[in-house]
Amino acid sequence: MRIIVPIKQVPETTNVKMDPVTGTMVREGVEAIINPLDLYAIEAAAQLKEKFGSKIVTISMGPAKAEEALREAIAMGCDEAILLTDKAFAGADTWATSYTLAQAIRRIGEFDLILCGERATDGDTGQVGPGIAAWLDLPFATYVSKIESIQDGEIIVERMVENGYEMLSMPMPCLLTVVKEINYPRLPSLKGKIAAKQKQVAYWGTAEIGAQPNNIGLKGSPTRVVKIATPQVARFGKIVQPKDEHELNRALDELIDMLKQKAIL
Amino acid sequence: MEYKGVWILGEQDEGRIKLVTLELLKRGRALADKRNVPLTAILLGEKIDAESLKKLGHYGADQVIVVEHPVLRYYLPEPYLNVCKVLIEKHHPEIMIASATTTGRSLMPALAVKCATGLTADCTELDIEEETGNLIQTRPAIGGNILATIKTPVHRPQMATVRPHSNKPLEPDPQRQAQIIYEKVDENLLGSRVKRIGFKANPAETASIQEADVVVAGGKGFKKAENFKMVHQLANLLNGAVGASRDAVDLGWAPYAAQVGLSGKTVSPKFYLAIGISGSVQHLAGIKTAEMIAAINNDPEAQIFQVTDFGIVADLFEVAPLLIEKLRNHLPDKEA
Structure with missing residues (x-):
């Protein structure tokens, strides 16, 4: 079985501190990491590899620095890594990104499964996974929380939706985007770390993937970011620090009054 | 065209x-x-x-x-x-x-x-x-x-x-x-190559933090799994759903379906009550569109207080039981 895992390198934003005065992100010491939600896709692939002896190819689109993320993915069990890097890829939105990744996947050749993180923590769109499936005309499922079974070229998965879990079956090749509930990502093993140092990361550009120049990068992107603003996070609400039980009682009565005004009570 | x-x-x-x-x-x-x-x-x-x-x-x-x-x-x-x-x-x-x-x-x-x-x-x-x-x-x-x-x-x-x-x-x-x-x-x-062959509904209480008018969420401030039942009691009294911070989910106190934040679910209830949650940026981003936010936390520097309409700086183990009692008095027919 051959599994493809597209990943993204993102800024470490989960523990970012906000400057309470300016309301902007404190950027010092922000490192580049593998998108945390991609770790679940890598782990899911690694578990299938243990079970079925699969081969895992990881790909990423980004600058040369993103090679670090690919090497980390190798340390977790991926066998091959491809970096899609080209000035012409820059500025891509999710449409152009999913096209570029789909072109690279076509070039890789036969595969059984594409596993993606549900979304990246920087863009937070979740659009690239289903986009790749559309480019490649694959059956797909998003928000997958469990791979139930793989048998005779058919995969059965559980998909987390608003009010529960759907059980879905589909033929392979197919694409899944996975959520955190699916597993606990492993730490890189020593063997993995050695492999990560030794393996070659292939560099592919526009020519190697046979991409249409009109479909890639900013030029191929239907959407345009026209403004970036810092959201006003602070509500400047009332903060009370009750010194005794009497004050605490008063604070809670005030809260209950607010709930009554809002017609919640 | x-x-x-x-x-x-x-x-x-x-x-x-x-x-x-x-x-x-x-x-x-x-x-x-x-x-x-x-x-x-x-x-x-x-x-x-x-x-x-x-x-x-x-x-x-x-x-x-x-x-x-x-x-x-x-x-x-x-x-x-x-x-x-x-x-x-x-x-x-x-x-x-x-x-x-x-x-x-x-x-x-x-x-x-x-x-x-x-x-x-x-x-x-x-x-x-x-x-x-x-x-x-x-x-x-x-x-x-x-x-x-x-x-x-x-x-x-x-x-x-x-x-x-x-x-x-x-x-x-x-x-x-x-x-x-x-x-x-x-x-x-x-035609559909993907077939839906089954469905497991969420238990009623975790029904949907995204659809509830009230979400009561707990974080690692609860210290132990058994203390987390206070979150359930408050959610029940307020006809709300139970939410949790990433820490609380990672500790196994609540299912992932209850996780609030960018790596979980974004919610926009009428009222969001955060208890024992310090408020990571990814959590705050997930509650920004809530109409009213209140928080209980013993750390006055907790980031959650930046986004609250009403914040109580106090020990949750004092505040939560008292709030449960007050709500019960308001809603005598409610069991929680």
């Missing part, structure tokens, strides 16, 4: 129209009025309740296009994609918006690829640019640290998903009527 009209993609569950549909109608109504064009709701399903379809007029729709077929009973990627694509190719809407639900966020990216147009995810604001008629789409990104405004200047239809429960429906106007149109689609477009 002239692209005209605003579409919203409605959602149904077992033939009943979901709340997000009405929310989208309000968004869509505002855009359609600015563009001076009709507002159309698209509904796919098996047997959709006819009375509810009529009511979509009361909530702002001028027209409702309904496609019914057994394969459309539940969302499945391929038939939904094919039906939407065929409708777009037939009617050429200028704008199409869907809710950023598990359905919208799955279907729309594939549809945008197939229709060769742009899509903006999880918008919190939509507007029309007067000079050009372009859809102005605003959404949080980078862990909620920025608000990006995005346009699709050339490609049509302009597509966006809208954060669920980030607005309320319009007040229904029984005088307003919508034209209901049932469309047939070629059977060949209704």
Whole structure:
């Protein structure tokens, strides 16, 4: 079985501190990491590899620095890594990104499964996974929380939706985007770390993937970011620090009054 | 090709129209009025309740296009994609918006690829640019640290998903009527390689933090799993759902389905109560659109207090039991 895992390198934003005065992100010491939600896709692939002896190819689109993320993915069990890097890829939105990744996947050749993180923590769109499936005309499922079974070229998965879990079956090749509930990502093993140092990361550009120049990068992107603003996070609400039980009682009565005004009570 | 009209993609569950549909109608109504064009709701399903379809007029729709077929009973990627694509190719809407639900966020990216147009995810604001008629789409990104405004200047239809429960429906106007149109689609477009072979419903209490009016969420301040039952008691007293911080989920006190934040679910309840949650940026980004936020935390420096309307700096083990008692006195018939 051959599994493809597209990943993204993102800024470490989960523990970012906000400057309470300016309301902007404190950027010092922000490192580049593998998108945390991609770790679940890598782990899911690694578990299938243990079970079925699969081969895992990881790909990423980004600058040369993103090679670090690919090497980390190798340390977790991926066998091959491809970096899609080209000035012409820059500025891509999710449409152009999913096209570029789909072109690279076509070039890789036969595969059984594409596993993606549900979304990246920087863009937070979740659009690239289903986009790749559309480019490649694959059956797909998003928000997958469990791979139930793989048998005779058919995969059965559980998909987390608003009010529960759907059980879905589909033929392979197919694409899944996975959520955190699916597993606990492993730490890189020593063997993995050695492999990560030794393996070659292939560099592919526009020519190697046979991409249409009109479909890639900013030029191929239907959407345009026209403004970036810092959201006003602070509500400047009332903060009370009750010194005794009497004050605490008063604070809670005030809260209950607010709930009554809002017609919640 | 002239692209005209605003579409919203409605959602149904077992033939009943979901709340997000009405929310989208309000968004869509505002855009359609600015563009001076009709507002159309698209509904796919098996047997959709006819009375509810009529009511979509009361909530702002001028027209409702309904496609019914057994394969459309539940969302499945391929038939939904094919039906939407065929409708777009037939009617050429200028704008199409869907809710950023598990359905919208799955279907729309594939549809945008197939229709060769742009899509903006999880918008919190939509507007029309007067000079050009372009859809102005605003959404949080980078862990909620920025608000990006995005346009699709050339490609049509302009597509966006809208954060669920980030607005309320319009007040229904029984005088307003919508034209209901049932469309047939070629059977060949209704095949599905993905089959839905089962469903496990969430237990009632965790039903949906995204749909609840009240969410009571707990964090690692509760120290032990057994203490987390106070969150359940408060949620029950307030008719709300139980939410949890990432730490609480990682500690196994609550299921992942209850996780609030960018790596979990974004919520927009009328009232969000955070207890023992310090408030990481990714958590704060997930609650920003809540109407009212209150927090209980013993650390006055906790970031959660930056976003609260009402904050109580105190030990949750003193505050929570007292609040439970007070709420019980207010609601004597409630058991919790």
